Amino acid sequence: xxxxxxxxxxxxxxxxxxxxxxxxxxxxxxxxxxxxxxxxxxxxxxxxxxxxxxxxxxxxxxxxxxxxxxxxxxxxxxxxxxxxxxxxxxxxxxxxxxxxxxxxxxxxxxxxxxxxxxxxxxxxxxxxxxxxxxxxxxxxxxxxxxxxxxxxxxxxxxxxxxxxxxxxxxxxxxxxxxxxxxxxxxxxxxxxxxxxxxxxxxxxxxxxxxxxxxxxxxxxxxxxxxxxxxxxxxxxxxxxxxxxxxxxxxxxxxxxxxxxxxxxxxxxxxxxxxxxxxxxxxxxxxxxxxxxxxxxxxxxxxxxxxxxxxxxxxxxxxxxxxxxxxxxxxxxxxxxxxxxxxxxxxxxxxxxxxxxxxxxxxxxxxxxxxxxxxxxxxxx
Amino acid sequence: xxxxxxxxxxxxxxxxxxxxxxxxxxxxxxxxxxxxxxxxxxxxxxxxxxxxxxxxxxxxxxxxxxxxxxxxxxxxxxxxxxxxxxxxxxxxxxxxxxxxxxxxxxxxxxxxxxxxxxxxxxxxxxxxxxxxxxxxxxxxxxxxxxxxxxxxxxxxxxxxxxxxxxxxxxxxxxxxxxxxxxxxxxxxxxxxxxxxxxxxxxxxxxxxxxxxxxxxxxxxxxxxxxxxxxxxxxxxxxxxxxxxxxxxxxxxxxxxxxxxxxxxxxxxxxxxxxxxxxxxxxxxxxxxxxxxxxxxxxxxx
Numbered sequence: 001x002x003x004x005x006x007x008x009x010x011x012x013x014x015x016x017x018x019x020x021x022x023x024x025x026x027x028x029x030x031x032x033x034x035x036x037x038x039x040x041x042x043x044x045x046x047x048x049x050x051x052x053x054x055x056x057x058x059x060x061x062x063x064x065x066x067x068x069x070x071x072x073x074x075x076x077x078x079x080x081x082x083x084x085x086x087x088x089x090x091x092x093x094x095x096x097x098x099x100x101x102x103x104x105x106x107x108x109x110x111x112x113x114x115x116x117x118x119x120x121x122x123x124x125x126x127x128x129x130x131x132x133x134x135x136x137x138x139x140x141x142x143x144x145x146x147x148x149x150x151x152x153x154x155x156x157x158x159x160x161x162x163x164x165x166x167x168x169x170x171x172x173x174x175x176x177x178x179x180x181x182x183x184x185x186x187x188x189x190x191x192x193x194x195x196x197x198x199x200x201x202x203x204x205x206x207x208x209x210x211x212x213x214x215x216x217x218x219x220x221x222x223x224x225x226x227x228x229x230x231x232x233x234x235x236x237x238x239x240x241x242x243x244x245x246x247x248x249x250x251x252x253x254x255x256x257x258x259x260x261x262x263x264x265x266x267x268x269x270x271x272x273x274x275x276x277x278x279x280x281x282x283x284x285x286x287x288x289x290x291x292x293x294x295x296x297x298x299x300x301x302x303x304x305x306x307x308x309x310x311x312x313x314x315x316x317x318x319x320x321x322x323x324x325x326x327x328x329x330x331x332x333x334x335x336x337x338x339x340x341x342x343x344x345x346x347x348x349x350x351x352x353x354x355x356x357x358x359x360x361x362x363x364x365x366x367x368x369x370x371x372x373x374x375x376x377x378x379x380x
Numbered sequence: 381x382x383x384x385x386x387x388x389x390x391x392x393x394x395x396x397x398x399x400x401x402x403x404x405x406x407x408x409x410x411x412x413x414x415x416x417x418x419x420x421x422x423x424x425x426x427x428x429x430x431x432x433x434x435x436x437x438x439x440x441x442x443x444x445x446x447x448x449x450x451x452x453x454x455x456x457x458x459x460x461x462x463x464x465x466x467x468x469x470x471x472x473x474x475x476x477x478x479x480x481x482x483x484x485x486x487x488x489x490x491x492x493x494x495x496x497x498x499x500x501x502x503x504x505x506x507x508x509x510x511x512x513x514x515x516x517x518x519x520x521x522x523x524x525x526x527x528x529x530x531x532x533x534x535x536x537x538x539x540x541x542x543x544x545x546x547x548x549x550x551x552x553x554x555x556x557x558x559x560x561x562x563x564x565x566x567x568x569x570x571x572x573x574x575x576x577x578x579x580x581x582x583x584x585x586x587x588x589x590x591x592x593x594x595x596x597x598x599x600x601x602x603x604x605x606x607x608x609x610x611x612x613x614x615x616x617x618x619x620x621x622x623x624x625x626x627x628x629x630x631x632x633x634x635x636x637x638x639x640x641x642x643x644x645x646x647x648x649x650x651x652x653x654x655x656x657x658x659x660x661x662x663x664x665x666x667x668x669x670x671x672x673x674x675x676x677x678x679x680x681x
Binding site for chain 2: 073077078081082089
């Protein structure tokens with residue numbers, strides 16, 4: 001297990017800056033997920049930690065060792081690639097053993113580790129097959145096996161589940177989480193799938209255009225987004241955003257009415273008010289009542305998403321229970337509660353209090369510990 | 381509505397479908413037969429010189445050009461015995477010489493060109509694009525243009541009258557065609573394999589040796605086959621650099637059958653020509669399996 005420290009890490013391809021000075025502290029034993037839209041630099045960042053990509057400026061340290069100029073093989077880490085990158089001409093057994101053979105490890109130790117990995121990942125009966133004879137899920141297991149036989153101090157995952165079908169992805173997600181709980185090794189995981197990020201992470205780093213937007217536990221990011229980008233990026237379906245003008249303790253939402261600002265939020269001028277679909281009250285109770293018409297009903301079984309066109313012409317998304325009987329073109333009265341909404345200033349920064357220390361905890365074992373040791377938010 | 385359709389029972393859908401299927405099968409068969417006749421005819425035209433040579437190798441000299449029939453009246457192996465020992469030096473020596481030159485050239489070409497190709501496809505070095513452009517430019521220069529400067533170079537090195545001018549350049553990645561062929565092949569191997577190997581502790585050479593090379597057998601086999609054929613049947617190179625008959629390769633020796641002043645020995649020449657083709661056929665049969673196996677091995681995802 002090792003911590004990873006990034007200080008002012010930059011990356012430029014010629015004149016184009018893709019990573020603009022990132023500071024990040026990955027704690028030992030943490031499952032850190034890098035998430036962001038495509039092109040945000042998350043894979044580049046991971047590859048820089050792996051040593052597959054040169055860094056233009058700054059330092060990367062694994063444990064106490066600065067690894068800027070250390071080749072990938074000497075950083076004591078393993079990486080699982082999106083395409084699995086299994087060696088097609090080698091059997092599963094040889095794929096697993098290849099890295100260990102290169103380390104000139106004694107034969108007996110190699111055999112022990114390979115057998116152990118095969119047992120953990122339940123691929124014992126596949127050991128003599130070639131990668132082309134494996135299904136997607138099996139290839140994924142072998143790729144993870146190749147990572148764990150090295151018993152590294154750091155695991156890197158580059159969108160490992162994105163080539164799997166939906167069902168297998170859910171299954172492998174659980175297996176990965178179990179593997180993490182079992183090994184307790186530091187893991188850095190890149191994904192664009194926020195469900196993966198939310199379910200597995202101890203902490204999530206939200207990246208956008210080569211900047212860190214926010215670092216925090218899944219709970220923190222969902223409930224206390226630091227800015228507009230995080231607020232709309234985390235959560236599916238997206239948070240509703242309403243434009244408003246604040247003044248003297250109230251926010252006047254265009255064409256809808258005014259909402260009292262909760263304690264701790266003081267603003268003057270234009271603000272954005274974010275309301276998650278599940279936080280809109282369907283019974284019309286709340287600090288502000290708005291009238292609308294259901295313009296679309298999306299039935300998902302356990303829940304229903306209603307697209308509601310408000311009097312102001314805007315459409316907001318509302319989550320209703322699965323049994324609700326709303327139909328298209330039905331008039332509906334919605335309630336907004338001022339305490340449950342999120343407020344952002346004209347620059348898109350969060351107004352009001354951040355997460356209290358006691359909610360900065362993850363749900364996993366290590367997560368709890370890691371976060372309580374002081375997993376503070378790191379901002380650019 | 382005519383009476384016939386009223387009296388005769390209307391065909392069922394299944395019958396219509398069957399009739400359609402049968403008509404389609406008949407059409408397919410007819411076009412297949414036509415295609416085959418055409419192709420067999422074309423291949424016969426192409427193989428005819430070879431067949432003619434094979435037939436002639438069994439005929440005595442006076443029958444080769446005098447007899448119109450292709451099939452020899454009697455099979456006469458005399459040309460083979462005669463041809464083998466027709467020169468002051470026996471064909472055993474010529475075949476051995478050709479084998480040495482060809483085998484070393486093939487090994488040299490495959491190793492050196494794949495090295496160069498790996499560097500161009502995967503490594504970063506200063507002036508890569510310029511070197512690549514220069515390499516590609518050599519593809520456009522005909523061999524005959526560089527023949528004289530090359531001859532002078534080897535003359536100054538004192539290598540003329542030896543096999544060195546034929547073999548050493550092969551170990552120096554001199555054939556841009558093979559380099560380009562391999563670069564194209566290496567480029568389509570996923571880079572993530574290299575990266576996985578890098579993390580698994582491979583040096584660039586080890587990546588080449590343990591990952592790229594085994595996965596590139598089809599390209600290697602193609603290069604080996606072409607290299608074998610071109611070197612084995614190369615006439616100009618040996619003609620320029622070899623003077624002593626005991627150093628001759630097979631094509632040079634075959635030329636010696638044609639005499640400038642007296643009577644040419646066509647029968648023995650054809651017999652030896654037939655023998656000279658055999659190694660190429662054998663080599664091709666052995667190595668083309670690698671190409672097929674390589675194709676079966678791809679399918680990385």
